[in-house]
Amino acid sequence: MTDIQIVPSTGRLLTAEDFLRLADVPPEVEWFANLTNRCTRRAYENAIKDFMAFTGIQKPDEFRTVTRAHVIAWRDELGNRLLNGATIRHRLSALSSLFDYLCDKNAVTHNPVKGVKRPKNDSAEGRTPALGDHQARKLLDAPSGATLRTLRDKAILTTxxxxxxxxxxxxxxxVKDFxxxxxxxxHLKVAGKGGKTRYVPLHPAAGGLIHDYLELAGHGGDESGALFRPVSNNTKTGSAKAITPDGIYKLVRAYSTELGFTIGAHSLRATAATNALDHQADIAKVQEWLGxxxxxxxxxxxxxxxxxEDSPTFKVNY
Known part of the structure; x- marks a missing residue:
């Protein structure tokens, strides 16, 4: 489904060939092309590919023959693979999103995913582990020395x-967002999910470390360039690439493993949110802060x- 290109092949004006080609694009391909968030796109693509492999679908228009029985069989197969409930729910959501779009386009009469029971949430709490205060402090101190890499890594972890x-x-x-x-x-200008921008007050500890990093890296004047860059490619003004999400994941994983608690990058987000709430931050403000x-x-x-200690048990007083 992702092999079909819907972007015009020439300039700003559509040729007659482009016009006819785009007029014939199936709505199934339109739906996928309309997913602008890279992470959502990747996750939904994996889910749809899995469903296509299970059902033997080869062409986009074959989705219009899918019934609820096909979806239930796929759900049960996902369970047989011992995938967790959250993964199964997410894959069903991806398929449901596709069929909602097809319904809007009158390509199908109903969404066969609706009515299919999904695994229950195991808990109202997130699965992403949050660090304790002492662990967070150790992680912040983990990059030692004054090399460009350690200064960058310390600035990233603190941010x-x-x-x-x-x-x-x-x-x-x-660089200009800082x-x-x-x-x-x-403040930091943060480009969040769904194209939403939010401004987050810059913590002095992070501000100082970012200043030190930029001074040594030498790209502080490259306003439109990436703030955090791979160490081997951080001084090429304008053309330098940003560090990748995978690079961030590996960075956090490496330092935390050295300290004896292996975590992913999302745990730092969970740690910050949990810590703020534990220290009486207003939950509505935390919602805005997290985006x-x-x-x-x-x-x-x-x-x-x-x-x-917060239980009503200890509020009872006779």
């Missing part, structure tokens, strides 16, 4: 732990309800 950024958001930061001020306070569309997602990080 993640003090601002709860997604790794994709950190990779998108430009130089914003609002009411005299330095969550729904406060229910933010509540995943709120562990205050599980602390024994």
């Amino acid at each position: 993640l732990l003090y601002h709860a950024l997604r790794r994709e958001e950190l990779c998108k930061l430009k 130089k914003h001020e609002r009411r005299g306070v330095p 969550h569309a729904n406060i229910a997602t933010t509540r995943i990080y709120d562990h205050r309800k599980t602390r024994p």
